Amino acid sequence: MKTVRRAIFILILPVLAFQSLRAAPPARSVSPSRQFIIYASSTALRGAVSELAEQTKANLLTLLRQPDRWKTPIVVNLQPAQANLPEIPSAALRFSQTGFGLKLQLDLTIGESIDAALVERELLRAILLEMIYRSEPDVAPGTAFVEPPDWLLDGVLAIMPGRDRGPLVEALSVSDKQTSVEEFLRQRPALLDSPARLLYRAYSLSLLELLVNGTDGHSRLTRYIDNLSHASNDPFADLKAQFPLLGDDVKKTWQSALARPSGAQNYQLLTFAESEQRLDELLRVKIPDAGNSSKQVELSELAQRKLSAVEKMALGRVSENLVLLTIRANPVMRPIVREYQQIAALLVRGKRKRVAQRLARVQATRTTLGARMSDIDDYMNWFEATQSKTGSGVFVDYLRAVGESQIPAPRRRDPLSVYLDSVDEQFED
Known part of the structure; x- marks a missing residue:
């Protein structure tokens, strides 16, 4: 009898072990900023999502020119796709009010292939939603939450560095x-x-560029996001309330934005040499003088003395331009540009x-990096x-010009030219 019971127990043990594994909570990871708490069984997957979330937030904050002031953590739950539950959506963002405050959870269903664009879009949606309700932690339970508009999601994703805006x-x-x-x-x-979806993304990019390139555009965009929790049913009225440039001749302004295909050029990444040159310029x-002229002062010189009000204003503009350069700089130059920007911000304060x-x-790091990049170019x-x-085709025109220069020009056959050619040949001999 005991043998039968033991055999039954051995048969049931794998089932119990499998159920315990299914019931066990997945491991979790916390992102460097500690805003994203990621649950998944794979360490590599948790790390990849953490890096993508932090980079998405960093790009958004760079666009808004705002520091990171998050208050509500974002839980990202990565769950495997199940064949017996095909109705589970690939992404579900849950935002609710609990007894302890707001809860923001993003459920992502991960199949055999991961759609990184979808994951990035949903992460951006969660980040913007946290920003919208950051100043309203006491929302009554059951309140309908306002999500960020689709044009803002598409525009921010399209304006991020390294994106192909050609289409x-x-x-x-x-x-x-x-x-x-x-x-x-x-x-x-x-x-x-x-096709209409692609055109919608293009319109989103044009609208976002129009807004941020206007007067105080980055700050106005931040205020627009902050006020989305009180948005009305008229999205254009909400937008016009924060951006006066849409209140004058909006039709002409909008046509001008659509006719200016700057998206494929203004945000293209610079080469290493171009990044170096632009950094040297900044x-x-x-520093403006008393007259209309100005003098150039090295940043290292300004770091050695107390700055005047005029110098602080000039250095503040440099700090802003360095933030913009961080977006377009060659990836290997971004940490250096960011370090210079932080130094300039400290000097302004x-x-x-x-x-x-x-x-x-x-400067030492920059010199070492420049030497290494030069060695790479030589190799x-x-x-x-x-x-x-x-061949790369870079020198085709040059080689063609050299070859054509070696071909003798056709000689004239009139009597005077023939005589001069014969005299020239006699002198050469």
């Missing part, structure tokens, strides 16, 4: 009919077909402690010249 610019150029901004804001992208701070050491350290040139099976 969006092309969609604007081939479109034979322009949609008014009021009609565009009322569109529901989930109901659009693929580090030579232009009158804090000079250990700034000289930081400047010396970042690539050597490889192309000696090892590559195909």
Whole structure:
């Protein structure tokens, strides 16, 4: 009898173990800013989502020119796809009021292939939702929450560094009919077909560029996001309340924004050499004189003395331009540009402690990096010249010009020219 019971127990044990594994809570990871709490069984997957979440938030804060002031943590639950539950959506954002405050949870269903674009979009939606209700922690339970508009999601994703905006610019150029901004804001992208969806993304990028490039555009966009919790049923009125440029001749302004395909150029990444050149230009701070002229002062010189009000204003503009350069700079140069920006911000606030050491350290790093990149360029040139099976085509025009210069020009056959040619040949002999 005991043998039978033991056999039954051995048969049931794997089932119990499997159920215990299914019931056990998945491991969790906390992102570096501690805002994102990620649950998943795979360590690599948790790390990848954590990095994507932090980068998405950093890009948004750079666009808004705001520091990180998060209050509500975002729980990201990565669950495997189940064949017996195909109705589970790939992404579900749950935002609710609990007895302890707001709860923000993003459930992502992970299948065999992960749609990184979908994950990034949902992470951005969660980040914006936290910003919208950051100043309203006491929302009554059952209140309908206002989500960030789709045009804002698409615009922010398209304006992020490193994105290919060529298809969006092309969609604007081939479109034979322009949609008014009021009609565009009322569109529901989930109901659009693929070409119309691409055009919607292009419109979103154009609108966002129009808003942030206006007067005090970044701060106005931040206030617009903060006030979305009180949004009305008229999205254009809510937008116009924060951006006066939409109140004058909105039709002309909107047409001008759509006719300016700057998205494919203004945010293209710079090469390493271009990043170096632009950084050198910004580090030579232009200080206005009493007249209309200005003098250039190195950042290292300003770090050694107390700054005047005029110098602080000039250095503040440099700090803002360095933030913009961080977006477009070559990826290997971004930490250096960010370090210079932080140093400039400290000097504007009158804090000079250990700034000289930081400047010396970042300059040494920059010199080492420049030498390394030069070595890489030399190696690539050597490889192309000696090892590559195909040419790059860079020197085709030059080689053609050299070859054509070696072909003698046709000689004239009139009597005087023939005589002069014969005299020239005699002198050459």
